[in-house]
Amino acid sequence: MVSSAASTTTGYLAELDDAPRAELAAVLLRVREAMPTGFVEAVDYGMVTWSVPLSVYPDTYNKRPLMYAGLAAQKRYNSLYLSAACNCVGGRMDADELARRWSGAKPLDMGKSCVRFRRAADLDLDLIAELLGEWTVEDFVAVAEAQRKS
Numbered sequence: 001m002v003s004s005a006a007s008t009t010t011g012y013l014a015e016l017d018d019a020p021r022a023e024l025a026a027v028l029l030r031v032r033e034a035m036p037t038g039f040v041e042a043v044d045y046g047m048v049t050w051s052v053p054l055s056v057y058p059d060t061y062n063k064r065p066l067m068y069a070g071l072a073a074q075k076r077y078n079s080l081y082l083s084a085a086c087n088c089v090g091g092r093m094d095a096d097e098l099a100r101r102w103s104g105a106k107p108l109d110m111g112k113s114c115v116r117f118r119r120a121a122d123l124d125l126d127l128i129a130e131l132l133g134e135w136t137v138e139d140f141v142a143v144a145e146a147q148r149k150s
Contacts, residue, residue, distance in 0.1 A: 003046030012043050020073045024048075026120035027080060028071060034129035038137035039068050047072035047081075057141045066144055069132060070114075079114040080123070082131060093131045101127055 006012040009028070013021050028048065032041070039050040044064065051065035060066050070081035082098075093101075095110065102108040106122035108115065117123050 004043060005046075006043050008043060009041060009048050012048055016073050020078065023078060023118070023120050024071060024073055027078070027117075027123065027125070030120075030125045030129055031069060031071065031080075031132065034132040035069075036133060036136055040065070045070065047079075049081075052137050052141055056137060057144075059145075061148065066141065068135070068140055074116075077109075077116045077118050079111075079116055080128065081114045082128070083113065093134060098127065098131060103127070 004012050004015055006015055013025060013028075016024065031050070035041075035050055038052070038056070040053050041048065041050050042065070043049065044051065045067070048071045049065075049067050050069045051067045054060070054063075054065055057066055067081070068083050070079075070083075072079045072081070099108050099110065102124050104117075104122055104124035104127075105119075106117070108124075109117065115123065115128070
């Protein structure tokens with residue numbers, strides 16, 4: 001699946017075959033555990049997302065919630081989108097630091113804004129959880145706003 005029309009995480013997972021569903025469910029559980037308070041889980045952009053609600057930050061460039069992280073099943077792999085590491089600078093772990101510290105079962109396969117994987121066991125979920133847990137909604141909005149103005 002490259003995109004989903006589901007409106008809930010449960011619906012998104014239900015659209016998947018058993019094997020990809022199991023892999024995404026394992027990552028989903030770890031991301032949920034690590035997710036800081038204030039980010040809202042939803043299905044947007046055709047995938048499961050964690051975003052800053054529009055009620056907190058309505059001034060986005062596309063009038064959609066500011067995405068912090070996302071999880072998607074692609075045709076040949078899965079993707080974990082890490083906006084905090086890939087798109088923000090602010091003295092926290094960035095994409096280069098993530099790559100230096102990576103100790104997953106498989107080498108880091110990182111695109112411009114995502115980590116690609118086939119199995120949850122291939123990921124360094126502890127490091128990903130650390131990265132996700134570093135940001136508050138307020139800090140993420142402040143950095144995003146500063147980048148937007150520059």
